[in-house]
Amino acid sequence: MITPRTTGIIGVHLWGRAAPVKELEAIAKEHKLRLMFDSSHGFGCSLDGALLGGFGECEVFSFHATKFFNTFEGGAVVTDNDVLAEKMRLMRNFGFSGYDNVIYPGTNGKMTEISAAMGLTNLEDIGDFVETNRRNYHCYRDAIASVRGLSILEYDESEHNNYQYIVMEVAPYFPASRDRIVEVLHAENVLARRYFWPGCHNLEPYRSYYPHAGLVLPNTKLVAERVVVLPAGASISQQAIFGITTILRTLATNGNER
Ligand SMILES: *Cc1c(COP(=O)(O)O)cnc(C)c1O
Numbered sequence: 001m002i003t004p005r006t007t008g009i010i011g012v013h014l015w016g017r018a019a020p021v022k023e024l025e026a027i028a029k030e031h032k033l034r035l036m037f038d039s040s041h042g043f044g045c046s047l048d049g050a051l052l053g054g055f056g057e058c059e060v061f062s063f064h065a066t067k068f069f070n071t072f073e074g075g076a077v078v079t080d081n082d083v084l085a086e087k088m089r090l091m092r093n094f095g096f097s098g099y100d101n102v103i104y105p106g107t108n109g110k111m112t113e114i115s116a117a118m119g120l121t122n123l124e125d126i127g128d129f130v131e132t133n134r135r136n137y138h139c140y141r142d143a144i145a146s147v148r149g150l151s152i153l154e155y156d157e158s159e160h161n162n163y164q165y166i167v168m169e170v171a172p173y174f175p176a177s178r179d180r181i182v183e184v185l186h187a188e189n190v191l192a193r194r195y196f197w198p199g200c201h202n203l204e205p206y207r208s209y210y211p212h213a214g215l216v217l218p219n220t221k222l223v224a225e226r227v228v229v230l231p232a233g234a235s236i237s238q239q240a241i242f243g244i245t246t247i248l249r250t251l252a253t254n255g256n257e258r
Pocket residue numbers: 012038040041061062063064074075
């Protein structure tokens with residue numbers, strides 16, 4: 001995918017599972033590209049025991065309300081590059097240096113007090129959130145383990161994980177299609193979601209800019225058609241998870257029939 005116009009690579013720690021950092025570093029070095037990471041899902045997760053946040057030139061976390069660690073809205077850029085850090089600080093506050101001197105382009109990217117307070121409060125309970133998410137993950141995984149054609153994306157338990165996403169893959173031979181599964185779950189008021197579907201490249205304005213993008217993204221297409229993300233988080237009970245997995249097991253037997 002590297003062309004003469006390529007200047008950098010953004011690795012994504014998808015679902016909190018680390019991107020192939022070493023491999024991306026090697027590619028970036030060989031082609032003299034910048035390397036940064038989208039760590040929106042990566043809070044509290046590790047690679048070879050090292051917490052995400054220290055790889056590449058910088059890593060960018062999201063603290064949006066749907067993420068593992070949230071401040072309602074917001075995020076953080078983590079870097080050990082002092083020059084980049086200084087630029088980011090300037091950009092956060094309109095490029096102001098001192099009282100009435102603007103030296104850099106900027107925007108209003110300051111975190112509000114109430115968001116910071118939310119974050120500090122969440123930090124106190126972060127261990128409990130991991131524990132609850134881990135319990136939910138095992139609960140789903142064990143209940144679905146014996147269903148042919150459904151699998152839960154696994155976390156490497158020798159690493160730190162936040163277990164925030166319960167990602168189910170539907171094999172092509174499963175008796176119900178992925179879309180049918182989502183339809184049935186919605187009918188039962190279970191708000192499961194197709195995720196990263198149908199893919200940025202299939203939505204405007206990118207679809208018009210790059211009409212042929214789909215031709216070079218065969219793996220994206222394959223995965224986007226198979227994935228369902230199941231309800232998770234601190235407020236879901238094990239009882240509810242048993243209910244959801246019972247629906248899935250019923251679909252394994254009855255398929256697309258109503
Ligand atoms: C949520 C998310 C973002 C965007 O984060 P914001 O804080 O909403 O800007 C980017 N990448 C991934 C993979 C995400 O899940």
